[in-house]
Amino acid sequence: MLEKPAIQDEHVKACLKDAYGLSVAQIDFLPLGVDVNAAVYRAVTEEGTPYFVKLRRGAFNEIGVQLPKYLHEQGIAEIIPPLATQTGRLWTLMGEYNVILYPFVDGQDGYEVHLTDQHWIDFGAALKRIHTVDVPSRLREAIPQETYSAQWRETVKTFLARVETDTWQEAVAAKTAAYLNEKRANILDLAQYTERLAQRLQAEPPPLVVCHADIHAGNVLIDTSSKLYIVDWDAPILAPKERDLMFSGGGQFGNDRTPPQEDALFYQGYGDTPVDPYALAYYRYERIIVDVAEFGNQLLLTDEGGEDREQAYLYLTYNFAPNGTLAIASNGDRTR
Template sequence: MIDDPSPSVSTWVREDFGIELDALEPVTHGADQQARLWRARAVDGTGYAVKLSGGGTPAGLLVTAHLAGQGVRGVAAPLPTRDGRLYSRREGRRLSVVPWVSDERALGGAMTLAHWRAYGEVLAAVHAAAVTDDLAELLPRGGGTYQRILTATRAQAGRLRDPGRAGAVAELAEVWASVADPVAALIRAVERLAVEVRDRPGPAVVCHGDPHLGNLLLGPDGQVWLIDWDDAVLAPRECDLMFILGGVLAFAPVTGEQQAAALAGYGAVDVDPARLAWFLAVRALDDLSDWTRQALDPDASAADRSFAVRIVRGLVSPDGLVTLATSALRDLDRSR
């Protein structure tokens, strides 16, 4: 987690981007512990999203600039600095400025079927975008960190089996114990399918990597914007499509009508069920282990730890991602 640099941000934006701000409001939703986000208002009334990132790479900024330059609707390009770069450097962190496109988040918002269709259209346009040499060099490969995710999952499971548990550790140990068999099965399936996915990788396209409803903003007449591209990757399209086909777009299941609208916007696609199930399983284990880590972080606030515990409980619920991934793997086995 990075320190709060709010008092300096307005000065940095003025010096680096030539924008004079008269308001700067922290945005608290989001799971990136290495970043700070503000809603800013310039003296002329224009709204901006100002972000200070302490980790990762600038790949997301390069991707959004590239996609917006190709005319992809629903992707907001970063504003250039005074010297034409996509971001500036401040105290070892990346400072970026993007237009503030909407106040309405899809998560918990009034998402219509027109929005669902537009969501599919945006994903289709992203996946159809040309992969430049710069993108190929900078973007990581989707699913490439699965071994690290398996190691982290095993480590959390071991930590929660230790004696002398109390408080949040005891609560989470109870949660993990309730899904011990499914989690072990997911780990085995990821290891088994990794060979198949590697040998039959499918074409790699630009993928957002994390296009859930929390990263979708809504506008009038069905307009949507896909934001927060920090997890952009080169991967088979199943890496993104699992958020529709696997039902993981929100904390509530995606309905058949919503799924149909999104796929109508996306267009005809031949989905590989093995790749889809593999990406679902990897994501389920990643979320489960990472949110558990956050729930047990002694440096986090009590509110943040409590929120993380709720997320973990949601992941293992009947509609949660662990359950959805387990079901997808079961269906894959039955189809063979």
């Protein structure tokens, strides 16, 4: 969220005092991320200890805090664990928001800082540990499992039908509708091919592992000592390992390196592994479908969001840019 929500700072301070026993001297909103349902803050106690505070409204699955806590306890140091409240819970409530507290790690995300060769190697090694960790049944049973659902593809088709006939007055909504209409043929072809890949994977399901599911550059944090962290565990999933492998070489980390260069470094850390080309293609294409659906929901179904709206539009259009994620996914597709 780029614009501060209509929440008084004193309410957040009071929540942290009641739930965590923290006496907060200063709290600052951090304009980070494109998720309009999440707001983050830096809170500093009277003793000078900084904390990272996350407020999330809407759907909340507690596995998103329980799993990273467990993974950190298993020695995966690249994960920042949530802190417990005074009653031992990993989150608390403040009105319509779930509140989660973390240690504050001073650093920059992968959009703000260039990942070094060693960062890419460390990234691969961390993901390998995540994918191979033994997760107890009490946690594993709470993690959603991949179904290759057609939900987002159907949502996209609905939007494509609407933008042919409907009109929007709000400026960002209007240009979003025009852009989707312009890209109609590309998007329909993408949805149809992704559906065929989904059907293949449903018929012959690959093995499932614990996946983060959203490791783009914004969810990789590099601290001031050059240590790498994987953050934002809101929606982990049991899925084929390609659910996470798609991010290396998939156009999710800018243009510092070519996809083969990213992969060469990443797999130094991850190690040799067979990669299912159908699963890899599916996830890269499906991510673009999800972007179209989610940004459509955000930009066409509401006029809220302020600065977040323009940024969301830019993210949407990047998918179809000459060197964007669709072009990169197509160039790396070994299924056609």
